Structures are given as structure tokens and as C-alpha cells.
Amino acid sequence: MTMITNPLSLDPTFANARKRIQRGDLGQCLAIYAVARAREALDDALTTLGLPLVQDILTTAGESPVSVTAVRVAAGTGFKQWSAIITLESGIRLTLDVASGLGAAASREFDLRVEWSGATQAILIDPTNVAVTVVRGAGVRRHSAEISPIAGALTGFAETARSIVAEPVDSWRLAAGVISAIPESVNRGTPVRV
Amino acid sequence: MKPLRTGVIGTGSIATGAHLPAIAKLGGLLELVAVADVRPEVAAAVGATYGVDSYSDYRLLLERDDIDLVDICTPEFLHAEQTISAAEAGKHVFCEKPMASSVAEADAMIAACAAAGVRLMIGHSRRFTPRYQAMRAAIDSGELGAIQFVRENERRPSAFPSAPPDPVSLWAPAEGSAKPWTKLAGFTHGAAMTNAVHEMDLMRWYAGSEPVAIYAESRITDPEGEVPDFLTCLVRFANGSTGGSEIVNRLPPDHPVYHMLEVIGDSGSAHAFDSEMSPLSVATAGRIEQAENWGSLLHVDSAYETELRGFAESILHATPVPMDAWEARQALAMSIASVLSSNEGRWVELTEVAPSSGGTQ
Numbered sequence: 364m365t366m367i368t369n370p371l372s373l374d375p376t377f378a379n380a381r382k383r384i385q386r387g388d389l390g391q392c393l394a395i396y397a398v399a400r401a402r403e404a405l406d407d408a409l410t411t412l413g414l415p416l417v418q419d420i421l422t423t424a425g426e427s428p429v430s431v432t433a434v435r436v437a438a439g440t441g442f443k444q445w446s447a448i449i450t451l452e453s454g455i456r457l458t459l460d461v462a463s464g465l466g467a468a469a470s471r472e473f474d475l476r477v478e479w480s481g482a483t484q485a486i487l488i489d490p491t492n493v494a495v496t497v498v499r500g501a502g503v504r505r506h507s508a509e510i511s512p513i514a515g516a517l518t519g520f521a522e523t524a525r526s527i528v529a530e531p532v533d534s535w536r537l538a539a540g541v542i543s544a545i546p547e548s549v550n551r552g553t554p555v556r557v
Numbered sequence: 558m559k560p561l562r563t564g565v566i567g568t569g570s571i572a573t574g575a576h577l578p579a580i581a582k583l584g585g586l587l588e589l590v591a592v593a594d595v596r597p598e599v600a601a602a603v604g605a606t607y608g609v610d611s612y613s614d615y616r617l618l619l620e621r622d623d624i625d626l627v628d629i630c631t632p633e634f635l636h637a638e639q640t641i642s643a644a645e646a647g648k649h650v651f652c653e654k655p656m657a658s659s660v661a662e663a664d665a666m667i668a669a670c671a672a673a674g675v676r677l678m679i680g681h682s683r684r685f686t687p688r689y690q691a692m693r694a695a696i697d698s699g700e701l702g703a704i705q706f707v708r709e710n711e712r713r714p715s716a717f718p719s720a721p722p723d724p725v726s727l728w729a730p731a732e733g734s735a736k737p738w739t740k741l742a743g744f745t746h747g748a749a750m751t752n753a754v755h756e757m758d759l760m761r762w763y764a765g766s767e768p769v770a771i772y773a774e775s776r777i778t779d780p781e782g783e784v785p786d787f788l789t790c791l792v793r794f795a796n797g798s799t800g801g802s803e804i805v806n807r808l809p810p811d812h813p814v815y816h817m818l819e820v821i822g823d824s825g826s827a828h829a830f831d832s833e834m835s836p837l838s839v840a841t842a843g844r845i846e847q848a849e850n851w852g853s854l855l856h857v858d859s860a861y862e863t864e865l866r867g868f869a870e871s872i873l874h875a876t877p878v879p880m881d882a883w884e885a886r887q888a889l890a891m892s893i894a895s896v897l898s899s900n901e902g903r904w905v906e907l908t909e910v911a912p913s914s915g916g917t918q
Binding site for chain 1: 644809824825828848902904
């Protein structure tokens with residue numbers, strides 16, 4: 364069996380959230396919203412950013428996906444975004460936005476957030492929001508203060524992510540199914556069963 | 558110029574918490590003269606608070622010749638009947654959102670007001686909060702370029718829809734019932750109407766385009782619930798842009814109301830997150846709190862004052878209403894389409910629920 368480590372599993376914010384969620388801090392889980400967006404145009408942003416994110420969420424929730432419905436928008440500037448609703452086995456919905464090529468529209472180099480809504484607690488994972496913001500006459504500049512920038516970990520994982528989607532391995536099979544279903548849903552204009 | 562003599566129909570939480578205080582602040586434009594509510598004791602108490610007449614039958618209020626304008630604050634399933642009756646009585650109508658229970662009812666409301674020569678405006682208050690207007694100004698300035706995507710997420714604590722402890726807040730169909738109409742399947746579609754109609758309106762307003770199709774999924778997460786308290790949806794607009802919204806109405810009772818609005822254009826983007834938007838946010842070590850749920854984001858007093866001022870001025874100065882009723886009809890159509898989509902598990906074209914009939918009031 365091939366073991367491939369998800370770069371997000373090494374991030375302390377994700378690890379901390381996983382511990383809290385798996386010990387039941389949310390109470391009843393109501394919904395999950397996740398977003399990953401990069402200023403730079405990536406070759407395959409959906410796989411590069413989406414696969415690790417979806418795999419981490421499914422693993423943390425202990426859930427299997429049932430269906431995926433998605434839309435895609437693209438601009439001539441290189442901007443591409445996929446938005447998807449993923450129905451999980453228990454009925455919980457994961458709403459996902461993945462984009463790259465925001466260019467000047469990006470408020471930061473990389474934006475990654477996962478918001479877990481529970482009946483007892485809500486847990487927000489916002490690992491890239493570690494920064495120094497400088498305000499001056501010319502505008503606002505934001506300097507990332509991440510020690511191990513998570514964007515780098517994800518782009519460094521891009522080739523592995525693509526190979527996983529092409530040939531899914533055990534612990535990644537469900538997430539790879541979701542990522543493959545997103546463009547299929549966009550092209551067919553219907554929900555796609557995973 | 559004399560102020561418009563005003564009657565308020567329905568004196569539940571949205572009237573007592575938002576509309577009546579706003580009317581009281583608009584003394585030069587609006588003068589409250591009467592209120593009506595099916596609960597006589599509630600109508601009387603509110604009437605006494607404001608020193609005006611009260612009725613338990615709204616039709617008696619409409620019979621008064623000295624009333625120019627009615628502000629309808631009842632549940633949505635009553636909006637069409639009351640608006641049409643008011644129009645036929647020659648009163649201008651300001652009506653709380655959602656506009657009605659169906660698009661056909663909304664069209665009938667628009668037609669009745671046009672036939673009677675009276676003004677109609679629906680209270681989509683979010684458009685009139687400073688933060689949402691600032692977002693619109695950023696789009697209108699052109700600095701964001703062509704809009705590609707709009708996301709508006711809203712999360713509320715479970716206590717929000719039914720928490721007000723006083724018995725006058727929300728009408729309950731069954732006497733002594735602990736469940737107000739907002740939680741009963743026979744009276745509302747739940748999240749799609751309670752708050753998603755705001756999100757629908759904002760997505761359409763910011764996308765600057767008519768919606769083509771909607772896909773939605775909803776859930777009843779409350780074990781005692783009858784109507785969905787969760788909804789997530791995707792929208793395709795005619796100009797090629799897309800939108801998304803996620804509504805969660807059952808966060809812990811002490812959780813702050815949370816909003817997240819993002820508008821992404823091809824040359825810029827605008828973001829408004831609740832902790833940055835709310836004027837009542839209190840930041841302490843490791844935690845950001847909103848001092849009040851009710852008063853922070855959703856119900857900024859100025860929004861109700863602004864929308865009612867704009868409506869009154871449009872009548873007094875014969876200028877266009879600040880938000881055409883057609884736009885509220887389109888937001889309603891999006892909400893109705895989201896209900897159908899969720900029920901049938903498929904994308905729903907807007908034309909399925911709202912036959913195209915362009916034009917405005």
C-alpha cells in the first residue's frame with residue numbers, strides 16, 4: 364500500500380483543528396465551507412489546491428462523498444474558479460471554492476480557509492492569516508509572516524496530486540473521486556455521483 | 558411638505574425592532590398614525606407605546622382616508638393579499654422581504670400597485686447598510702473590472718430566529734404553541750425565504766446580471782425542525798459570472814451572526830468579513846465578539862431608516878423608488894428556484910419559476 368502524506372496534515376492549524384473536530388468539539392456538524400485561492404495562475408489549480416483540501420476534510424470528518432455539483436468561471440486574465448457543493452454520506456454538505464490566477468484581484472498571495480459549523484462550536488482554520496499589514500499613503504501592503512508558507516507546500520505537492528488523481532491510491536481515493544467529478548459536473552451541467 | 562401618514566400592519570419583531578423605530582426617526586417624512594396586528598393585545602400594546610390607534614383587523618386600518626402609506630411587516634404568505642388590498646385602498650406600500658410566497662403573487666402585487674397608481678417597495682434592508690453600499694460603490698467605480706464571482710455566506714446562532722423572549726415577537730399559528738410561523742412547514746420554506754432571499758438579492762445586484770439557473774441543497778439539521786435551517790447554492794448568471802451562498806441557521810446560541818461577502822472581478826476584488834464589518838465587534842485577546850447579535854450586522858438601524866426615507870422621498874418628490882419591486886421579485890424567484898432545486902436535486906432554470914417578463918414598475 365502506498366502512503367502519501369497530505370501536506371496539510373503537517374500544518375499545525377489543520378492538525379489542531381482535526382484533533383478538536385475528531386474529539387467532538389463541534390457537537391453536531393452542520394456544514395463545512397472551504398476556500399483555496401492563489402494569486403498566481405496554476406497549471407491545474409483544482410487538483411493542486413483542491414485535492415489536499417478535500418482529502419483533509421474527508422479524513423477529518425470521517426466521511427465519504429456521495430455527489431458533486433459544480434460551476435466554473437474563467438476570465439481572459441487567467442482567473443479560473445470552481446465552486447462545488449459536495450454531499451457527504453451523513454447528509455452534511457461541503458461547499459468548496461478553488462481558484463487561481465486572481466492576479467491583482469487577490470487580497471493576499473494565497474488564501475486558504477476551512478470553516479466548520481457545528482451546533483456546539485464553529486471552528487475556523489485560517490493558517491495563511493499570519494501577516495504584517497502596512498498601511499500608508501500608497502495603500503495597504505500585507506506581508507506574510509508564515510514560518511512555513513502553506514502555499515509552497517501545496518504547489519510543491521502539485522505533481523504528486525496530479526498523479527494521485529490519475530491513479531488514486533487508497534487514502535486518497537475518495538478525494539480524487541471528488542476532484543474528478545467537479546469538471547465532469549461542470550461539463551454535464553448536472554450533479555455527479557461519486 | 559406634510560409627512561406621509563403611515564400605518565404599520567403586523568407588529569411582531571421586525572416591526573417593533575426595526576420599522577417602528579425607523580419611522581419614529583423620520584418625523585418630517587413619515588407620521589405613524591395606526592398599527593394593526595391579528596393579536597389584539599399585541600396591537601394595543603404597540604399602539605399605546607407609540608400613542609397611535611390600533612386594530613386587530615388590518616382592513617379597518619386600510620379603510621381610513623387619512624393614511625397615505627402602509628408598511629407591511631407580516632409573514633410572507635400574507636404579503637400579496639395585504640399589498641393588493643392596500644393598493645386598492647389607494648395606499649402606497651412598503652413591504653418587508655421576502656416579497657411573497659410565490660412569483661405569481663409578486664407579479665400580482667406589482668400589477669395591483671401599478672393599476673392603482675401607488676408606489677411599491679420591498680424592504681431588502683441589506684442593500685441599505687453602509688457596508689453593502691460601499692461594496693456596490695467599489696463595483697460601480699470600475700476598479701474591480703468585470704465581476705466574475707460573488708459569494709455571500711451567512712451564519713446565525715440557533716437562538717436568533719425565535720429567541721426574543723417576549724411573546725409579541727413572532728406570531729404563532731396555534732395558540733400557546735412554542736413554534737412560531739418561521740419554523741412551520743405550512744407557512745414558510747425556511748432558510749430559502751428567511752435569509753437566503755437577501756443573499757440572492759445581493760448576488761444578483763453585485764453580479765449585475767439576471768440569474769439563469771440555480772442549484773441548491775438544503776437540510777433540516779434541527780431534530781425538532783420542520784423547515785430547512787441550512788442551504789447552500791450555486792448560481793449561474795446571464796453575463797457568465799457565478800455566485801455561491803451558504804446559510805447556516807443553527808450555530809450555538811451565543812455565536813455571533815457571521816457574514817462573509819466576496820466579490821471577485823477580473824481586475825480587483827472586495828471582501829467584507831463580519832469581524833471587520835460589524836460596528837459592534839469587540840476584539841479581545843484571542844477572540845472577536847459581537848456585542849449584540851440583533852443589533853450588529855443584520856439589523857443596522859440606519860438601513861431601515863435609509864430604505865424608508867428613500868421610499869418616502871420618492872413619493873413626496875415623484876422620483877423613482879430606491880429599489881424597484883421587480884428586483885425583489887427576481888430575488889424571490891431565485892429563492893423559490895432554490896427550493897425547487899433542493900427538492901428535486903437538479904439545476905433549475907429561472908424561467909421555470911418566473912416566466913420572463915422584463916420591464917419595471
